[in-house]
Amino acid sequence: MENFLQWISANEQLLYILVLVIFLGFVVISRVPTILHTPLMSHANAISGVVIIGAIIVMGRVEPDNYVALALGLLAVIAGTINVVGGFVVTDRMMEMFKKKK
Amino acid sequence: MGVSVLSVIYILSAITFILGLKLMSNPVTARKGNQLAGAGMFAAVIGTIFLFRDSNGELLRNHIWIFSGIAIGSIVGVLAAKKVKMTAMPEMVSLFNGLGGASASLIALIEFLHLKNSGFPADQSGPGILAIIFSGIILGNITFSGSVIAWGKLSGKVKDFIFKGQHIVNLILLAAGILLAALIISNVRSGTASVLFWLVFFISLLYGVLFVMPIGGADMPVVISLLNSLSGLSAATGGFLYNNKAVYTAGILVGAAGTILTVLMCKAMNRSLMNVLIGAFGGGGSQAGTKEQGTYKEISLNDAAVLLSYANKVMVVPGYGLAVAQAQHACHDLEKLLESKGVEVKYAIHPVAGRMPGHMNVLLAEADVSYDKLLEMEPANEEFPSTDVVLVLGANDVVNPAAKNDPSSPIYGMPILDVGAAKHCIVVKRSMKPGYAGIENDLFFQPKTSMLFGDAKKVLQELSNEIKNI
Numbered sequence: 001m002e003n004f005l006q007w008i009s010a011n012e013q014l015l016y017i018l019v020l021v022i023f024l025g026f027v028v029i030s031r032v033p034t035i036l037h038t039p040l041m042s043h044a045n046a047i048s049g050v051v052i053i054g055a056i057i058v059m060g061r062v063e064p065d066n067y068v069a070l071a072l073g074l075l076a077v078i079a080g081t082i083n084v085v086g087g088f089v090v091t092d093r094m095m096e097m098f099k100k101k102k
Numbered sequence: 103m104g105v106s107v108l109s110v111i112y113i114l115s116a117i118t119f120i121l122g123l124k125l126m127s128n129p130v131t132a133r134k135g136n137q138l139a140g141a142g143m144f145a146a147v148i149g150t151i152f153l154f155r156d157s158n159g160e161l162l163r164n165h166i167w168i169f170s171g172i173a174i175g176s177i178v179g180v181l182a183a184k185k186v187k188m189t190a191m192p193e194m195v196s197l198f199n200g201l202g203g204a205s206a207s208l209i210a211l212i213e214f215l216h217l218k219n220s221g222f223p224a225d226q227s228g229p230g231i232l233a234i235i236f237s238g239i240i241l242g243n244i245t246f247s248g249s250v251i252a253w254g255k256l257s258g259k260v261k262d263f264i265f266k267g268q269h270i271v272n273l274i275l276l277a278a279g280i281l282l283a284a285l286i287i288s289n290v291r292s293g294t295a296s297v298l299f300w301l302v303f304f305i306s307l308l309y310g311v312l313f314v315m316p317i318g319g320a321d322m323p324v325v326i327s328l329l330n331s332l333s334g335l336s337a338a339t340g341g342f343l344y345n346n347k348a349v350y351t352a353g354i355l356v357g358a359a360g361t362i363l364t365v366l367m368c369k370a371m372n373r374s375l376m377n378v379l380i381g382a383f384g385g386g387g388s389q390a391g392t393k394e395q396g397t398y399k400e401i402s403l404n405d406a407a408v409l410l411s412y413a414n415k416v417m418v419v420p421g422y423g424l425a426v427a428q429a430q431h432a433c434h435d436l437e438k439l440l441e442s443k444g445v446e447v448k449y450a451i452h453p454v455a456g457r458m459p460g461h462m463n464v465l466l467a468e469a470d471v472s473y474d475k476l477l478e479m480e481p482a483n484e485e486f487p488s489t490d491v492v493l494v495l496g497a498n499d500v501v502n503p504a505a506k507n508d509p510s511s512p513i514y515g516m517p518i519l520d521v522g523a524a525k526h527c528i529v530v531k532r533s534m535k536p537g538y539a540g541i542e543n544d545l546f547f548q549p550k551t552s553m554l555f556g557d558a559k560k561v562l563q564e565l566s567n568e569i570k571n572i
Contacts, residue, residue: 057150061156095132
């Protein structure tokens with residue numbers, strides 16, 4: 001219990017961010033109309049590809065002769081990039097079609 | 103200096119992610135929102151590559167590797183996104199999503215191997231860090247294998263698979279994975295830790311497979327949304343690992359947004375998330391086709407054409423059959439033709455029609471149907487009583503009256519499009535086979551309903567020709 005409380009006070013800032021971001025996510029999404037749910041999902045999916053930043057950091061810190069880690073890191077960067085790039089491009093393609101027609 | 107510039111870039115990109123999501127709430131601004139978030143992501147990536155410094159103040163190395171990865175990923179991503187047919191969109195999104203999970207899991211894996219190689223130094227392998235690593239592995243792997251199975255199921259490559267007590271096995275697997283992870287965290291230097299680590303790794307992959315396997319077709323949209331939310335959370339673990347606020351805020355944002363979207367969809371079907379996950383909806387299929395249903399009547403193309411062209415108001419109810427037949431353009435042509443004859447044509451879109459929320463909207467938008475004509479379920483249900491002809495195009499479960507009046511039906515309680523309230527109902531279907539969820543549909547046997555058998559696209563084109571001849 002003591003540990004837990006200590007952990008909370010040590011990470012107070014982080015917890016504030018988490019709580020606020022969770023509410024933000026709820027509020028922002030609740031107003032999206034059903035007709036936009038598919039593009040919304042692929043858009044959110046593209047944002048979750050932000051993990052690519054983690055992949056880049058991991059990759060940039062690997063020793064240049066550690067080939068196992070380099071290969072795994074390369075896979076991580078490729079997977080993350082496909083997620084980000086594919087996600088944004090596919091959403092753009094969808095939204096292009098949602099133009100208002102006369 | 104560089105590091106503070108990077109902080110500014112991260113803050114700005116976090117703002118673009120939030121604004122991007124917000125702009126997605128209106129079809130007019132959505133495209134801009136998507137491009138804005140894309141630009142934010144680009145800035146964050148470039149900034150990280152050149153400005154990031156680790157705790158020792160060192161810049162990142164291995165630029166060639168990083169850029170090759172980005173180049174390969176971009177080419178594959180752009181090609182896949184440009185070439186995918188609009189009807190295959192749910193599969194594609196699911197696959198992209200899985201790759202995000204894979205990336206998060208690989209990051210955690212590399213970090214764990216790194217710690218293992220350096221003998222788990224006490225200052226770098228505290229319980230906090232290890233817990234983050236294991237969250238990354240477990241969430242990332244579930245997202246990855248679950249999404250791959252979802253992709254396989256949506257594209258028809260993987261069949262539903264269910265065995266007795268599957269959800270209990272699933273729960274045990276999940277609990278075992280978490281317990282093992284806790285065990286390793288409590289004593290990471292023991293000899294068995296790295297063996298157990300791989301056990302956790304494979305258990306979480308297996309869990310992802312078994313968790314998506316039994317989920318029936320009608321529930322796929324919910325699962326995709328749930329997996330989307332999981333991929334956000336697994337991305338967030340990557341952020342916690344490096345205390346990178348841009349990554350974890352974006353990850354949590356997507357996680358929260360995905361969760362609320364999942365809940366909204368469950369509500370649209372009047373079911374709880376628990377029920378979707380363990381209910382194995384439509385997977386059994388044993389209750390289907392056992393009782394005699396009476397007779398249905400067919401309608402000729404010519405009669406259907408007459409009925410449609412002399413109607414005042416026609417409501418089209420599209421479903422997955424429309425997507426399979428690629429009939430969205432033929433549908434729009436028919437709509438224009440009818441409107442030129444003074445018939446009012448609208449579309450009634452059920453929230454879970456198709457294999458993804460909003461799937462029908464995207465398809466119809468591709469065919470240039472104005473989104474003003476697309477009605478959501480509630481306004482559509484208000485308009486059915488004043489509608490002359492309902493044209494059901496490859497939809498089944500979302501118009502099944504059993505959801506309203508048969509408590510023994512697996513879809514009982516799901517709100518449906520009440521097409522029975524209209525004066526006539528023409529159902530275009532390939533055969534009398536039950537829908538994806540494997541449930542018989544009484545609608546087809548009602549006196550007001552006529553069946554028009556055939557591939558949706560062909561039938562619509564023939565209907566248009568007939569109408570032109572009237």
